[in-house]
Amino acid sequence: MASITASYPWTTAPLIVGAPMRLISGPSLAYEISAAGGIGFLAAGTDVSTLSESLSTFKSLLYTSPIGGTSSDVLPVGVGFILWGADLDLATKALSELLEPPAAVWLFAPSSSEELGSWANGIRSATNNKTKIWVQVSCVADAIDAIKVAEPDVFVIQGADAGGHGRYASAGLISLVPELIDTVREYYGNLKEGDTSSLPPKFIAAGGIADERGVNAVLALGADGAALGTRFLAAEEAVIRKGYQDAVLKAADGGNSTVRTDVYDKLRGTIGWPEGYGGRGVINLSYRDAVKGLAFEENEKLYKVAEGAGDKGWEEGNARMTTYAGTAVGLVKKVAKAGDIVKELRGEAAVQRI
Amino acid sequence: MASITASYPWTTAPLIVGAPMRLISGPSLAYEISAAGGIGFLAAGTDVSTLSESLSTFKSLLYTSPIGGTSSDVLPVGVGFILWGADLDLATKALSELLEPPAAVWLFAPSSSEELGSWANGIRSATNNKTKIWVQVSCVADAIDAIKVAEPDVFVIQGADAGGHGRYASAGLISLVPELIDTVREYYGNLKEGDTSSLPPKFIAAGGIADERGVNAVLALGADGAALGTRFLAAEEAVIRKGYQDAVLKAADGGNSTVRTDVYDKLRGTIGWPEGYGGRGVINLSYRDAVKGLAFEENEKLYKVAEGAGDKGWEEGNARMTTYAGTAVGLVKKVAKAGDIVKELRGEAAVQRI
Known part of the structure; x- marks a missing residue:
């Protein structure tokens, strides 16, 4: 089974992902995370009207300082949508206008399974299947539902420790990651041969990870990579009020x-x-x-x-x-450049620990 | 810094601990866990009246089938107490009557810091300091309080995913283990030299671990070992109703x-x-x-x-x-012998995964 970094050729293992935090994850943050060998996500959130502008800004950063290993098929960035509030037509319109669509979309919080299916199909069609479909789930039942309507390329497994929005009924990554992965693999294994239109998906763990130890823990649990939000609130490139950032520190x-x-x-x-x-x-x-x-x-x-x-x-x-x-x-105690955070998370730099 | 298994010489790394589940963790379960190179805990819980009998039964199992590597100082077993409900005088009386006291006690849920301090001092005194003091905490603040009154030899770090009783306000192990360890180590590092009467303690993670992946994850987070309750509900030796066990499976x-x-x-x-x-x-x-x-x-x-x-x-x-x-x-799908569960958790046997 190919490693997840093979699908995103500019990335370095272990894969570090910057979560699409609404209003906070803009082009500079996403660019710096991707430039360091991770995957940065732009937060379209519920408001798709600024997506084209965000993608333009990302592209201008990319043209100024190209990222090695990228293909000409996709932009080395993802976009996050909060489905219950975002407009699918506007989103697919913005994406279909691009010669190079984002490498991935991260779909979260649909008001129904049908809505999730429409987004997955709409985006695959708008981008000629170039853009990978990531779906965030916080329980096993949602993951199985998501397979049926969206066949995700990647599951973002959100544990109860995650900041911002998530389900009240949830488990921490320590038990959620192995149970969800086992159940999804079993489900794919049980499909009749003719039904396996895609390979079993990959798994990114999110919620409660802030340093190299958390990354290594989720890899031990079976995840293919780690997504972080809270740690990047203290990135220099985050779009965040100083009062908020100081409160986090x-x-x-x-x-x-x-x-x-x-x-x-x-x-x-x-x-x-x-x-x-x-x-x-x-x-x-x-x-x-x-x-x-x-x-x-x-x-x-x-x-x-x-x-x-x-x-x-x-x-x-x-x-x-x-x-x-x-x-x-x-665990978040200092502001740092997003690229340095990514490298620390991979264990490439000496991490200051008390 | 010596490994935790050095203090419990019959044990094998990574250290696997059977949590003291009230009414469920009896002498047979504790014995089989210790015999497999882990540490089994007897649950005295809130009722100390049966403790002497439980320890006698454990000893008779031990004399029938000795466990290699044990010393003559302590029994290769621990005892768990739920402090708000248990009687300290009865407990210390039961322990002081023993030539070989248990290797450890696991203290949980005091009604006050003072009560925790009394238990730690009372047990150290009753056992001539032979019995190690383990203290279960589920947040950083409780850990620092515990150092002040009890100087624990071992912290059991209980994450929000744990079964049975724990604090509502809690985090999963993924963030709790690294933050708690960092803060405790910083606290010991800041003590003036004359105050460091004991070495920094060891850390056992508990809550949400059910297989080898969970064990490896908490080791990556910095813990010295893993404690499990839910997994041992499906041990052949657990004192549990079949209806309960079937519901767990x-x-x-x-x-x-x-x-x-x-x-x-x-x-x-x-x-x-x-x-x-x-x-x-x-x-x-x-x-x-x-x-x-x-x-x-x-x-x-x-x-x-x-x-x-x-x-x-x-x-x-x-x-x-x-x-x-x-x-x-x-993640608990079959009943097995406790000793086999311990070995599987250490990754010594082929683990059946779906």
Whole structure:
């Protein structure tokens, strides 16, 4: 079975992936991750209107400093879509206009299996099958459903420790990765020969990984590579407020200091996540007040004041702003160039550990 | 720094530990795990009255079939105590009567730091420091507290995926193990020389591990060994109802099919767990009815009927009985001898994978 890096010829093993964090993962971050031999993902998220511009910026970075090993078929980058909120027609239009489409799309949070199928088919057709279909799942049942409608090329296995949105009902990577891989392989093994239109997919683990130890752990569990979000919040190239980034550097004891909740969705007015999803973020005054029973309108008023205060909205004593991060937040202690982070994750540089 | 197996000379690396599951981990299970080169733990749990008898039974097994590499100082076995419910005086009395005390005690769920300190001191004194003090923690803050009052020889790092009781606020092993180890090592490094009365402790990871892949993953994360509960529910030597064991073999997709809750504590009348603890078990009718809002008294009545039905109380359509298990339950597919399970976990035997 070919290694996953063979499908993305500019990459180096072990494969490191930069997750498409909505509003945060822009062209510079994605470019630097890919240039270091990983795969950077642009976050289209729920708003596809800026996708063409993001891809243009990525291309101009690429033409200025080419990445070795790339083919002329695809751009060495991926795009992440949050399916319940993104417009499939706009997305396929943006992708079909490109001579070189992105190497991969990362599909997350469909409102139904049918929607996932439409996206997979729509993108394969718009890109002449050049773009690989990655599907993020957080349980075994979703993975089997996804095979039926989308035949993913890659599963992103999202563990309960992941920052930002994910399912409440979920397991950590330690048990989820081996069980999901075994079950998917068994499923493919049981298909009658005529039905095996594609090879069994590859598996990227995400959620709770922040350093080389986490990467080596998921490889031991059977994954083909690791995707990281929280670690790249502290990349120089992340599109992130300094207050947010500082709060990430400061947070420790991630199981105690973060929580998966819908409090921040409500305070920000983000409506539409399918049932069963919440966002994991650093616990701050907004969450504590909600738990204490502060009336929503009052909490929302305080949130808007914090929003108007800029970086101070994350400062101690005043911290109310959404600070999505995973339980690995306590392992993130310094800002670094994304390319250096990728190399450290692969164990290529001396990693500073306390 | 000496390897952990040096302190338990009958053991083989990587160190495999059988967790002290209340009512389930008896002398036969503990003996077979230790005889295979691991460390078996007897579950004294909250009831210390049967401890002397359990240790006697263990000794008779040992005299019948000695375990190579043991010293005459300690028995090649550990004992687990649930501190909020167990009687320290009875425990130290039982241990001080032994010429060879157990090699380790595993202390869990104190109602206060002071209580943890009393247990550590009481047991060290009762056994002339022969018995090593293992302390189970599920966050970084608890680990630092434990150093101050108990100076553990070994930390059992319990991740959120663990079955049975643990903290609701917790992280998976993927992020918890590296952050906790880094912080404890930093803490010891910062102590003034005169204060380092003991070497930095060792670390055993627990929660979500069910096969060789999980063991290798926690070693990659920096742990010195792995402790398992759920996998040993399907050991031939476990003291477990067939209905319970069958339910474990059947459960799949552990993040979806298990939940951490206090529903089962209430239904069984287990009162006294400190705030913040719940038990992870397989979701069944008792839990579903509680979520649906069925009156407690009604749910309790149905529970007692199921209890009276023996193994049928776990059968589909009627399943109401407590079925504590971790998210790795989906990886447990066959009953085996505990010794064979230990060897498989170390990668010594061909592991049957689908």
